[in-house]
Amino acid sequence: MSESKKINSVEEVLEKYIPKDELHKHTLELPAESKKLAEEINLELKGYSFPAAQEELRKPRIVRIGAIQNSIVLPTTDPLDKQRDAIHQKISDIIKVASAANVNIVCMQECWTMPFGFCTREKYPWCEFAEDAQTGPTISLLKKLAKAYNMVIVSSILERDSNHGDTIWNTTVVISNRGKYLGKHRKNHIPRVGDFNESTYYHEGNTGHPVFETDFGKIAINICYGRHHPQNWMMFGLNGAEIVFNPSATEGDLSEHLWGIEARNAAVANSYFTVAINRVGTEVYKNDFTSGNGKPAHKDFGPFYGSSYVAAPNGHRTPGLSRNSDGLLVTEVD
Ligand SMILES: NC(=O)NCCC(=O)O
Numbered sequence: 001m002s003e004s005k006k007i008n009s010v011e012e013v014l015e016k017y018i019p020k021d022e023l024h025k026h027t028l029e030l031p032a033e034s035k036k037l038a039e040e041i042n043l044e045l046k047g048y049s050f051p052a053a054q055e056e057l058r059k060p061r062i063v064r065i066g067a068i069q070n071s072i073v074l075p076t077t078d079p080l081d082k083q084r085d086a087i088h089q090k091i092s093d094i095i096k097v098a099s100a101a102n103v104n105i106v107c108m109q110e111c112w113t114m115p116f117g118f119c120t121r122e123k124y125p126w127c128e129f130a131e132d133a134q135t136g137p138t139i140s141l142l143k144k145l146a147k148a149y150n151m152v153i154v155s156s157i158l159e160r161d162s163n164h165g166d167t168i169w170n171t172t173v174v175i176s177n178r179g180k181y182l183g184k185h186r187k188n189h190i191p192r193v194g195d196f197n198e199s200t201y202y203h204e205g206n207t208g209h210p211v212f213e214t215d216f217g218k219i220a221i222n223i224c225y226g227r228h229h230p231q232n233w234m235m236f237g238l239n240g241a242e243i244v245f246n247p248s249a250t251e252g253d254l255s256e257h258l259w260g261i262e263a264r265n266a267a268v269a270n271s272y273f274t275v276a277i278n279r280v281g282t283e284v285y286k287n288d289f290t291s292g293n294g295k296p297a298h299k300d301f302g303p304f305y306g307s308s309y310v311a312a313p314n315g316h317r318t319p320g321l322s323r324n325s326d327g328l329l330v331t332e333v334d
Pocket residue numbers: 110191196223224225226228248249250251254255
């Protein structure tokens with residue numbers, strides 16, 4: 001993989017060597033306003049569609065899915081409120097672009113509100129980012145945006161359950177397009193691999209495999225490490241999911257060889273759309289940390305390789321976003 005680290009995206013390589021008219025047959029022309037807004041914030045904006053045969057007796061159910069990948073904004077040593085506000089602002093700006101692109105359901109990467117500080121195994125300050133799944137600052141912000149833009153928002157956060165001894169969970173919250181809390185799912189497979197020391201922070205989730213009925217379809221969330229477990233994907237399918245989001249934070253040496261396969265296979269095996277979203281950038285921490293894997297102590301975590309994509313039940317997939325930069329992938333499905 002060392003050579004590939006210099007590659008911005010697989011798509012860039014394909015574009016270089018494959019004739020234009022044979023690539024990306026189903027690009028989606030996005031509104032000029034969304035392109036303008038994306039340019040203003042230096043955001044990679046891509047649109048694709050999965051066309052389906054028109055039926056005589058059933059109307060199409062066209063849904064636009066938005067997948068957002070991003071780096072953190074400020075150094076991990078800055079005051080926490082400033083770090084979180086800066087990421088909130090970045091994602092608010094991107095959701096505005098998604099609205100201009102007529103997105104119906106948007107999802108961000110895993111724990112997008114914070115650096116992925118679990119590598120350090122330190123309680124403070126990282127657990128301070130944890131918040132209530134219904135009333136916390138992130139969810140309060142997203143409720144307003146969801147209502148203003150008539151958009152379902154799927155948001156991965158670090159959850160603090162104050163009703164149960166301040167326990168910490170890795171949780172994804174679904175907010176309806178009317179700005180209401182619809183429900184949550186807690187990550188059920190916890191990594192203890194490489195720099196992913198998450199078992200220090202939370203346990204396997206206790207929410208089963210819920211599917212959320214939204215105005216734009218039945219959706220579920222398979223959080224990051226859960227994508228390595230086919231039965232996990234299967235359960236969401238058995239429970240009726242039409243679209244399964246996979247908000248992730250993962251890095252090259254560990255998983256890049258699996259990234260393009262797992263969500264795509266899951267779409268085929270379970271007959272639903274999958275949305276694989278990964279963060280970008282390298283995050284640097286104040287204190288050295290080790291991960292019990294024989295590697296020297298270090299301060300940096302990453303690079304997270306982005307490459308977010310959507311896959312369809314027939315095995316087709318969109319090109320991925322870049323490996324390095326913030327992006328919004330808009331995919332129209334029927
Ligand atoms: N956040 C997380 O579950 N990462 C695990 C790394 C991987 O499985 O790719």
